[in-house]
Amino acid sequence: MTLDPLTLVVFAPLFGAMAAFVAPRAAAAIGLATMALTGAAVAWLATEVHAAGAVRTPLGGWEPPLGIALRADGLSVAMLVLTTGVGLLVSLGALDSFKGTANARLQQYFWPLWLLLLTGMNGVYLSTDIFNLYVMIEVIALAAVGLTVLSGTRAALRAGLEYMYASILGALLFLLGVGFVYLQIGQLDFAGLIGAEPSAAMSTALALMVVGLLLKTALFPLHFWLPSAHANATAPASALLSGLVVKAALYIFLRLTTYMPLPDEILVALIGALGAGAVLWGGVQALRAERLKMLVAWSTVVQIGLIFIAFARAGQVGLTESWKAAALLILAHGAAKAAMFLSAGRIKDEIGHDIIRDLDRTPVRPTLAQFTFALAAISLIGLPPSLGFIGKWSLMEGAMAAGYWHWVAVTMVGTLMSVGYFSRVMAGFLRFDRVRAPVAEHQGWALADLPPLVLALGAIGLGLAAAPILSFIELGYPFGMTP
Numbered sequence: 016m017t018l019d020p021l022t023l024v025v026f027a028p029l030f031g032a033m034a035a036f037v038a039p040r041a042a043a044a045i046g047l048a049t050m051a052l053t054g055a056a057v058a059w060l061a062t063e064v065h066a067a068g069a070v071r072t073p074l075g076g077w078e079p080p081l082g083i084a085l086r087a088d089g090l091s092v093a094m095l096v097l098t099t100g101v102g103l104l105v106s107l108g109a110l111d112s113f114k115g116t117a118n119a120r121l122q123q124y125f126w127p128l129w130l131l132l133l134t135g136m137n138g139v140y141l142s143t144d145i146f147n148l149y150v151m152i153e154v155i156a157l158a159a160v161g162l163t164v165l166s167g168t169r170a171a172l173r174a175g176l177e178y179m180y181a182s183i184l185g186a187l188l189f190l191l192g193v194g195f196v197y198l199q200i201g202q203l204d205f206a207g208l209i210g211a212e213p214s215a216a217m218s219t220a221l222a223l224m225v226v227g228l229l230l231k232t233a234l235f236p237l238h239f240w241l242p243s244a245h246a247n248a249t250a251p252a253s254a255l256l257s258g259l260v261v262k263a264a265l266y267i268f269l270r271l272t273t274y275m276p277l278p279d280e281i282l283v284a285l286i287g288a289l290g291a292g293a294v295l296w297g298g299v300q301a302l303r304a305e306r307l308k309m310l311v312a313w314s315t316v317v318q319i320g321l322i323f324i325a326f327a328r329a330g331q332v333g334l335t336e337s338w339k340a341a342a343l344l345i346l347a348h349g350a351a352k353a354a355m356f357l358s359a360g361r362i363k364d365e366i367g368h369d370i371i372r373d374l375d376r377t378p379v380r381p382t383l384a385q386f387t388f389a390l391a392a393i394s395l396i397g398l399p400p401s402l403g404f405i406g407k408w409s410l411m412e413g414a415m416a417a418g419y420w421h422w423v424a425v426t427m428v429g430t431l432m433s434v435g436y437f438s439r440v441m442a443g444f445l446r447f448d449r450v451r452a453p454v455a456e457h458q459g460w461a462l463a464d465l466p467p468l469v470l471a472l473g474a475i476g477l478g479l480a481a482a483p484i485l486s487f488i489e490l491g492y493p494f495g496m497t498p
Contacts (some may be wrong), residue, residue: 016484019072019385020056020059020060020070020072021060021071021072021085021086021141021426022056022072022074022085023056023059023197024053024056024057024060024095024137024141025085025134025137025138025141026134026262027049027052027053027056028049028130028131028133028134028137028317029134029268030049031045031046031048031049031052031053031128031130032048032049032126032127032130032131032133032134033093033127033129035049035126035127035130036127037124037175038334041159042122042123042125042126042127043110043122043126043177043439045126046106046112046126046129046130047106047107049102049130050099050102050106051103052271053099053133053137054099054100055104057092057095057096057430060087060092060095061095061096061117062090062173063087064088064092064490064491065157065487065490066086067491068088068089068490068491068492069087069088069166069382069490069491070087070494071084071086071087071088071143071492072084072085073086073273074092076248077202079143079144079202079206079207080201080202080203080204082133082205083137083140083142083143083147083204084143084144084204085141086141086143087141087491088361088417088490088491088492089487089488089489089490090266090342090488090489091141092139092487092490093342093346093484093488094262094266094345095137095140095141095330097259097262097267097345097346097350098133098136098137098140098259098262098349099133100473101254101255101258101259101349101350101470102129102133102255102352103159104131104353104464104466104467104469104470105129105254105255105258105357106251106464107462107466108251108254108357108462108463108465108466108467109122109125109129109251110462111461111462111463112249112250112364112373114249114461117399118321120368121373123178123334124161124165125162125165125249125251128158128161128162128165128273128401129158129162129255130160130243131157132154132155132159132255132259132260132479134154135151135153135155135158135263136151136155136213136259136260136262136263137265137427138150138151138154138262139151139152139266139267140157140266141431143205143206144203144204144205145193145196145203145204145205145208145224145243145271145334146197147152147153148189148267149186149189149193149404150187152186152231152262152263152267153186153263154391155260155263156179156183156186158184158232159178159182159256159260160175160178160179160182161170161258162248162249162252162255163175163178163244163247163248163256164453165248165249165252166247166248166249166252168247170243170244170247171248172249173243174243174244174246174247174248175238175244175357177239177240177243177244178216178240178244180240181230181231181233181237181239181240181280182230182231184230185226185227185229185230185231185264185265186227186229186231188223188224188225188226188227189223189224189227189228191223191407192219192220192221192222192223192227193220193224194220194286195217195220196208196211196220197225197345198216199211199216199220200217201213202294204236205270205274208271208275209274210382210396210494211275217275218276218279220287220292221271221275221335222282222348224271225268225271225272225286226262226286227284227357228265228267228268229289231261231264232236232261232264232265232268233261233295233315233316233317233321234290234293234320235289235290235292235293235297235320235445236289236292236438237294238316239317240444241312241315241316242259242300242309242312242315242316242433243312244256245308245312245356246306246308246310246311246312246314246317247308248313249360250356250357250359250360250361250363250364251310251360252313252361253311253312253356253359254352254353254356254357254360255353257312257315257352257353257356258348258352258356259349259353261315261319262349263343264349265319265322265345266345268326269326269338269341269342272326272334272427273334273335273338273494279331280485282328282330283330283331283334284324284327284330286323286327287323287326287328287422288328288422289320289323289326290320290321290322290324290326290327290421291319291320291324291421291425293316293319293321293323293427294317294320294321294425294428294429294432294434295425295428295429296316296317296438297313297314297315297317297320297329298313298317298428298432298433298435299432300313300316301313301314301317301432301433301436302432302435302436302439303341304371304436305371305372306369306370306371307359307362307363307369307370307371307440308356308359308360308363308369310371310436310439310440311352311355311356311359313434313436314352314355314395314436314437315348315352315427316417317432317433318344318348318352318476320343320429321344321407321410321426322341322345322348322423322431323341323342323433324410324422324426325337325341325406325409325410325413326338327422328340328410328411328413328414328417328422329413329414329416329417329419329476330417330419330496332417333413333417337413339485339488339489340345340391340406340409340411340413343402343405343406343409343481343485344403344406344407344410344483345379346402346406346477346484347394347401347402347403347405347477347478348395348403349396349397350372350402350471350473350477351391351394351401351403351470351471351474352391353467354387354390354391354440354466354467354468354470354471355388355391355392355395355467355471355472357387357466357467357470358385358387358388358391358471359388360463361384361387361461361464361475362374362381362384362385362388362497363469365379365381365384366379366381371382371439371440371443374440374444374445375431375442375444375445380444381458382416383464383468384464384467385441385444386468387464387467387468387471388440388441388444388471389432389441389444390468390471390472390474390475391467391470391471391474392433392437392440392441393474393475394471394474394475395433395437396430396433396434396437398428399478400475400479401475401478401479402474402475402477402478402481402484403474403478404448404478405423405478405481407426407430410422411423414426426461453495460483
């Protein structure tokens with residue numbers, strides 16, 4: 016039996032999670048070793064996809080529809096690289112964030128939960144069976160709720176309960192859609208979806224699964240659980256939840272709406288309208304937020320809406336190209352938002368609070384964390400040369416070419432609002448006139464300062480590599496297209 020990078024990418028973090036749970040004293044070492052092994056497997060898989068275009072393996076030698084096959088193409092590997100890269104850097108930051116006896120419990124449970132989360136996300140990106148996708152999103156939900164309540168505070172527990180309710184409802188809707196698909200075509204793999212004839216049952220299945228996924232991605236007005244969950248989790252958990260977890264449901268959404276019979280123009284327009292609602296409502300709430308982490312959480316609602324606008328930028332006819340703009344925004348948001356949550360956590364740890372109006376009153380200034388926050392904001396606002404700018408430019412370019420100028424207007428309004436709410440924070444970083452004590456000496460940088468800085472620089476630097484990224488994500492024809 017030969018070693019297969021596809022199975023290694025999924026099962027290495029699964030066995031790592033079990034080992035970290037059984038041996039909690041060595042959980043950090045096991046977690047880092049597992050991340051290194053998973054990263055090596057992803058790199059190996061990337062080289063194979065670059066050479067062959069797509070890589071596929073049936074689990075246990077059983078081909079669909081009786082078995083389940085794993086498949087990697089350019090888009091799925093790009094998502095794996097994002098997940099592994101962000102996850103490795105967050106893991107390094109967690110070493111410093113959770114050090115000390117007071118955080119021993121956090122250290123003990125963070126690693127198995129995180130590795131279980133990684134298992135589910137990697138499984139989503141490689142699955143070609145929609146029931147297996149359901150299983151993977153349930154694995155993700157189980158681990159994500161655990162990470163949300165890890166701090167043990169009353170606010171975190173309440174947020175975790177809301178997250179759990181939303182996740183269960185979303186999963187049930189998705190499972191109902193899976194049942195409709197099986198009753199209609201008798202198989203659940205992507206190949207069967209591509210060849211399925213349009214019907215009322217398939218439309219109902221798509222609608223159920225889409226609503227379930229929209230609930231899991233927290234698209235407006237189904238976003239009620241996200242701000243509290245992301246704002247009240249620990250900084251490493253917030254970075255994983257916002258930077259990575261919501262991307263899995265977004266990825267499934269992109270796959271399903273392309274493999275299944277094409278959605279109606281009304282559905283595409285509705286998705287875009289909900290995205291516009293997320294951009295506007297999330298922007299208003301971010302402008303009103305009193306805490307730094309809550310502001311960052313509301314900006315996630317905005318960015319999710321922007322990704323759905325990218326999906327709908329050119330209507331039903333433009334779906335074959337619009338996924339590229341959505342994919343660029345997903346990659347940009349993953350790196351930048353993880354950096355922003357980690358830096359916000361560092362700021363809170365250093366000055367003792369994250370109340371925005373009092374950021375300029377403290378004599379302690381965590382300068383590197385503040386600089387990192389500003390760099391991440393550059394990508395989320397969409398300033399050049401960041402990858403966020405490239406994604407927004409692709410969105411607006413496609414919308415203008417199709418004559419959908421209203422999406423351009425919403426994107427521009429959202430950009431101006433993001434400048435407004437991020438400026439609230441950065442003004443506090445730059446003002447010293449309200450400090451009532453001598454400015455304290457710099458306390459030095461910590462290991463936890465490095466991961467968010469690398470992520471923020473990556474979010475900006477990847478914009479310079481946008482053309483190679485676009486070429487790579489098209490490898491293997493991710494959405495069933497033929498040459």
